[in-house]
Each structure stands twice: as structure tokens, then as C-alpha cells.
Amino acid sequence: MISGQLRPVLLQLERQSGSLRSQIEAAVAAHGAPLRWAITAVQQRADQPALLQIEAVVVSVGDRQQDEA
Amino acid sequence: MSTAPPLPTLLVIPTGIGCAVGGYAGDALPAARLLAAASGCLITHPNVMNGAALYWSDSRIHYVEGSSLDRFAAGELLLQPVRQQRVGLLLDAGIEPELRHRHLQVADGCRATLGLDVGPVVITDRSLEVSLSLGASGVSWGQLGQLEALLRAGRELKAAGATAIAVVARFPDDPESEALAAYRQGSGVDALAGAEAVISHLLSRELGLPCAHAPALSPLPLDPDLDPRAAGEELGFTFLPCVLVGLSRAPDLVPAATRAAALGIDAVGAVIAPAGALGGAAVLACAERGIPVIAVENPCLLEVTAESLGLAVIPAASYSEAAGLVLALREGIAPAALRRPLPALQDQP
Numbered sequence: 001m002i003s004g005q006l007r008p009v010l011l012q013l014e015r016q017s018g019s020l021r022s023q024i025e026a027a028v029a030a031h032g033a034p035l036r037w038a039i040t041a042v043q044q045r046a047d048q049p050a051l052l053q054i055e056a057v058v059v060s061v062g063d064r065q066q067d068e069a
Numbered sequence: 070m071s072t073a074p075p076l077p078t079l080l081v082i083p084t085g086i087g088c089a090v091g092g093y094a095g096d097a098l099p100a101a102r103l104l105a106a107a108s109g110c111l112i113t114h115p116n117v118m119n120g121a122a123l124y125w126s127d128s129r130i131h132y133v134e135g136s137s138l139d140r141f142a143a144g145e146l147l148l149q150p151v152r153q154q155r156v157g158l159l160l161d162a163g164i165e166p167e168l169r170h171r172h173l174q175v176a177d178g179c180r181a182t183l184g185l186d187v188g189p190v191v192i193t194d195r196s197l198e199v200s201l202s203l204g205a206s207g208v209s210w211g212q213l214g215q216l217e218a219l220l221r222a223g224r225e226l227k228a229a230g231a232t233a234i235a236v237v238a239r240f241p242d243d244p245e246s247e248a249l250a251a252y253r254q255g256s257g258v259d260a261l262a263g264a265e266a267v268i269s270h271l272l273s274r275e276l277g278l279p280c281a282h283a284p285a286l287s288p289l290p291l292d293p294d295l296d297p298r299a300a301g302e303e304l305g306f307t308f309l310p311c312v313l314v315g316l317s318r319a320p321d322l323v324p325a326a327t328r329a330a331a332l333g334i335d336a337v338g339a340v341i342a343p344a345g346a347l348g349g350a351a352v353l354a355c356a357e358r359g360i361p362v363i364a365v366e367n368p369c370l371l372e373v374t375a376e377s378l379g380l381a382v383i384p385a386a387s388y389s390e391a392a393g394l395v396l397a398l399r400e401g402i403a404p405a406a407l408r409r410p411l412p413a414l415q416d417q418p
Binding site: 003004005006008010019020021024025035036037038039040041042044050052053055057059 | 083135136143202204205206208210212213216217220266267270271274346348349350353354357371372373374377378
């Protein structure tokens with residue numbers, strides 16, 4: 001059963017090999033139960049993995065208004 | 070008309086990102102109708118189909134709320150077509166009495182004129198307190214202050230026999246805002262879309278039923294420069310008719326673990342999404358399963374492209390071209406054979 005508060009989450013994530021979806025879902029789930037997420041920007045970097053910007057809404061019992069990680 | 074078996078196809082046009090096609094009042098519906106004809110079976114979501122007072126019903130189109138679509142693409146849900154859903158109506162207590170009556174009369178009109186099975190009606194025990202916001206990228210997100218009140222009302226409707234739920238929440242009026250003016254003139258983001266998605270996602274996840282949302286808003290003053298793509302939202306007092314029609318034949322959501330003989334992701338032969346918005350859960354899930362991704366030129370706020378994600382896609386300059394590609398896949402024609410130049414095969418080293 002869903003309960004708690006809705007919370008927006010903004011994440012920056014380094015792209016790793018393997019399933020991109022699993023990587024994002026794990027990162028978002030660290031902030032609460034994922035309700036909605038999307039990659040909203042990709043920053044290509046020389047000699048480093050791409051940096052993904054993820055915007056999400058999670059259900060959480062926390063009281064912070066916005067997480068940034 | 071193709072005589073080949075249908076090719077179940079997923080059409081995704083994310084809400085609240087200002088897509089030139091599909092970013093307004095159900096203005097991707099013509100594309101959806103064309104793709105339904107090309108594929109014989111199209112699975113898509115309310116943002117594509119909802120034109121407020123305008124709608125289209127096609128037995129080849131499966132109307133599936135966004136988070137359920139994500140779970141379908143992930144292989145967690147199956148879709149079971151039904152003849153008719155019993156659509157419960159969930160109304161926010163924050164809707165003023167006159168506006169509430171307007172919504173009830175729309176529901177009655179859909180019963181009397183279209184033969185839909187609508188009811189019962191439940192009003193939340195407190196105002197839902199919807200607020201609107203934009204994310205870091207400028208996309209529409211939004212918040213809901215009384216999550217528990219929404220879910221209580223949804224559970225009450227399900228217990229009373231509703232097999233699908235249309236939810237109407239009172240959204241803040243802001244008739245003077247620049248964002249609304251831009252949207253009405255065809256150059257902005259639908260500021261309501263993000264909060265709408267959150268509401269329907271919550272209910273659908275909690276109840277396992279088809280759900281969709283219509284915002285309740287006060288009528289706007291006439292705008293002589295209204296963009297045709299936004300006009301569907303200015304024809305009546307509510308945005309509810311399309312939601313009731315869409316839900317009335319939305320497929321049941323069946324957990325994949327039941328192994329029912331229903332439509333599953335394994336049967337899907339293509340997914341279509343805007344070329345700059347490929348970073349959503351459904352598209353990524355399909356790509357990881359090896360389902361062909363058709364990336365359509367459809368300008369939006371985002372630039373999350375195939376190249377930036379390292380995805381292999383079939384490009385299409387328009388939804389018309391995408392329909393041709395879907396038909397090719399349905400007929401067993403390799404899309405690459407339709408393009409020039411056609412590189413010669415090379416020996417493997």
C-alpha cells in the first residue's frame with residue numbers, strides 16, 4: 001500500500017555499462033518508491049562516462065522538499 | 070489494408086515536455102489513428118488520446134495510463150481487452166459546487182449519449198491540494214498535498230464495483246500567467262501535465278485498475294489567437310469526456326505472474342517515441358528487450374537522443390513515415406531496404 005509524501009528528486013548519474021534502466025531505478029529508489037522518472041539531459045564528457053540528469057517523483061516518508069545528489 | 074497479422078506497437082509521447090505533436094490537447098490523436106491502422110494494434114497513453122471534449126474510440130487502440138504502460142513494457146503487466154469498463158468517478162472535494170455539477174452532467178451525458186457505464190461517484194474527504202511546478206529541465210512535474218485522501222477515495226470506488234477510475238482534481242487557476250498564454254498560442258509546455266501524471270500514476274499503482282485524470286479549471290476568457298492544437302480544451306466546461314471514453318474500453322491490467330492469455334510485451338514489435346525524449350522507462354525497457362525503436366522528429370524541450378544514450382534506432386522524419394515503417398515491420402520488410410544508399414554486405418573478418 002502506498003503511503004507517505006510525494007517528493008521531487010533531481011539526480012546526476014554517471015552512465016555505467018549494463019542495463020541503464022536498472023541503474024536509474026536503483027538510484028531513484030534510494031530516495032523513495034519511484035513514481036515517475038525520466039532522463040532529462042545527457043552531458044557527454046571526454047574520457048569519462050556520460051553524465052545523466054534524472055528527474056523523478058518518489059513517494060517517501062521523509063519531509064525534505066527536494067533532494068539533490 | 071494490410072492482411073498481415075497485427076504488429077502490437079507502443080506509442081509514447083511523454084507529457085509535459087512541450088512536444089510539437091502531442092504536447093497540447095490530444096493533438097497526437099491523428100498520428101495515433103494512423104499508427105493504429107498501420108499496426109493493427111496500438112498501445113498508447115492518455116496524453117496521446119485525451120483532447121478534453123474531443124476523443125476518438127478505436128478498438129485497435131489500447132488506452133493505458135503511463136505508469137501502467139511502463140510496467141507493461143517492463144514485463145510486469147499484461148493487457149486484457151474488455152467490452153466495457155465500469156468507470157468510477159473520483160471528484161476532488163476542492164472543486165466548487167457549480168463546477169462539480171458540470172462534471173456530473175458530463176458523466177450523465179456520456180451515459181445517455183454514448184452508452185458508457187459511469188459510476189459510482191465518490192468525493193474525497195478533503196481537498197487534494199494540487200500544486201504545479203517545473204523541473205530543472207523546464208518539464209512539467211507538480212505535486213499533490215493530500216495523497217492519502219486520493220487513495221482512500223480510490224479504494225472506496227474499487228470496493229463499490231468500479232473497474233476503472235476517472236479522477237478529477239481541482240487545479241489552480243492562473244489565467245494571467247505567461248506560461249498559459251504561451252501554451253494557448255502553441256509555444257509552451259502544458260503546465261498541468263506533470264501533476265496529472267502523478268495523480269493517475271498513484272491511483273493506478275495502488276489499485277491495479279485503469280485510471281486517468283482530468284483537471285477541473287474555471288473557464289478561460291476567449292483567446293482569438295488560440296492555437297488549433299490547444300482548442301480541444303476550450304470547447305466545454307470540463308476536460309472529462311475524453312477520459313470517460315478512453316477508460317470505458319481500457320484493457321484490464323493483469324499481473325504477468327498470473328500467466329493469463331493476455332497481451333504482453335513479448336508480442337510487441339515496435340516502440341515509437343520522440344527522437345529527443347528516449348530516456349523514459351518504457352522506451353528503455355523496450356530497447357533493452359531488442360524491440361525496434363522508431364525515433365520520430367518531434368521537437369520538444371529535451372535532447373535525450375539515441376546518439377547521446379548509445380541506442381540503435383530507426384529514424385523517422387514524421388509520424389507518417391513512422392506509420393510506413395510500422396507497416397513495413399508488420400509485412401516483414403526490413404526498414405533498411407527502404408533507404409538509399411543501401412550498403413553492400415561485408416564479410417566478417
